Structure formats: structure tokens, C-alpha cells
């Protein structure tokens with residue numbers, strides 16, 4: 666279900682996303698990722714068109730960007746082909762098949778609040794991150810926005826994408842729930858905060874896998 670729905674949006678996703686969420690917030694999240702992503706091995710879950718991958722890829726030694734939707738993977742592959750350190754693969758974020766403890770950072774942008782199994786995704790992220798490595802989560806949210814802004818956001822979604830049925834299991838994740846989810850999966854030193862935008866806000870979270878970094882990140 667997620668696969669077909671998101672895949673059909675791939676050709677216009679970037680423009681629609683900026684229209685719905687505000688270009689100011691897209692840029693702020695890109696800047697945040699450029700600061701947070703380490704110079705190391707990065708795995709991205711639910712990369713979509715690679716809009717955010719492109720922003721931080723020059724900082725990373727190597728990136729494996731994954732998405733469940735083949736049209737999204739095809740779009741991201743084309744966009745990122747000039748980045749020699751980036752490989753794009755189709756994978757379910759709950760079971761990527763990538764080796765355990767192989768990443769200095771796992772990135773998930775706008776994935777957890779639309780996914781059927783956010784717990785499964787965070788558990789998979791925990792498996793993938795090396796000791797001392799980071800989980801970086803971004804989820805755009807209307808949490809705390811005035812009703813007028815929430816309603817105009819809903820109108821913008823409807824105009825571009827029509828009704829967006831939530832997958833079974835998907836649920837609203839506010840900052841506290843996001844933090845709990847990540848702590849329960851075994852991440853430590855969790856720092857979760859809200860970036861405030863003109864049209865929409867974003868929850869941003871950094872968690873650290875227990876243990877000392879191996880010196881590769």
C-alpha cells in the first residue's frame with residue numbers, strides 16, 4: 666500500500682512537499698542534517714526522491730539510501746547518480762537486509778509517522794547502528810500549530826495529493842512519543858526538539874547507540 670501510494674507521487678513529490686510544508690522548513694531540515702550527519706557510513710531509511718539525501722551526502726563517506734517504493738528508488742537513483750559515495754536500494758525499513766552495526770548514522774526523514782510499524786523501523790535502526798553511532802529522525806508535524814495553520818496545511822495536502830489514507834498501524838507521534846519509541850529501542854542521550862516553521866513545524870531527534878565509537882565515524 667505504502668509502496669504504490671508514495672510511488673505514484675514521486676514525479677512531483679519535491680514540489681508538493683515544499684508547497685505543503687514550506688520551503689523554509691525544507692531548507693532548515695537540510696541544514697540540520699548537514700550539521701548532524703557524521704563523516705562516516707550512513708544508511709537512510711525511506712529516502713523518497715533523495716531530496717534530503719542530496720543535502721547531506723557530500724558530508725558522508727558513504728551513503729546507502731533505501732526506500733520501499735521502486736518509483737521512489739528510481740527517482741532518487743537518477744538524482745543522486747553524480748554522488749559517487751551514494752548507493753540507492755529498494756528495502757523495507759523494518760528489514761533492510763543490511764549488515765548489523767554497519768552504520769555510523771541511520772537517517773529517517775518523514776518516515777516514522779507514516780509507517781505501518783514505526784517500532785519495527787526503530788529496532789532495525791538500532792541493529793544497523795555501530796556502538797556510539799547516531800539515529801537521526803525528522804518528522805514534519807502540525808503539533809502545537811494554531812488551528813488556522815493546521816487547517817490550511819490539510820487543504821494544501823488535499824490540493825496536491827488528495828485524501829491520504831493512513832496505513833494500518835500508523836499513528837500520530839508527538840515529540841514525547843517519538844522520544845519514548847527511540848529510548849525503548851535502546852538508544853541513549855536522546856535529544857528531541859521542535860523546529861518551528863512558517864507553515865509547519867518539524868520534530869528533530871538525535872539518539873546515540875550505547876558503547877564507544879570504533880573510530881570509523
Ligand SMILES: C[S@@+](CC[C@H](N)C(=O)[O-])C[C@H]1O[C@@H](n2cnc3c(N)ncnc32)[C@H](O)[C@@H]1O
Pocket residue numbers: 667668671672682710711712713714715716717731732733734737756757758759773774775776779780781
Ligand atoms: C513522506 S515520504 C518521505 C520521503 C523522504 N524521506 C522525504 O522526507 O522527502 C515517505 C517515504 O517512505 C517510504 N516508505 C514508507 N514505508 C516504508 C517502509 N516500510 N520502508 C521503507 N520506506 C518506506 C515511502 O515509499 C516514501 O518514499
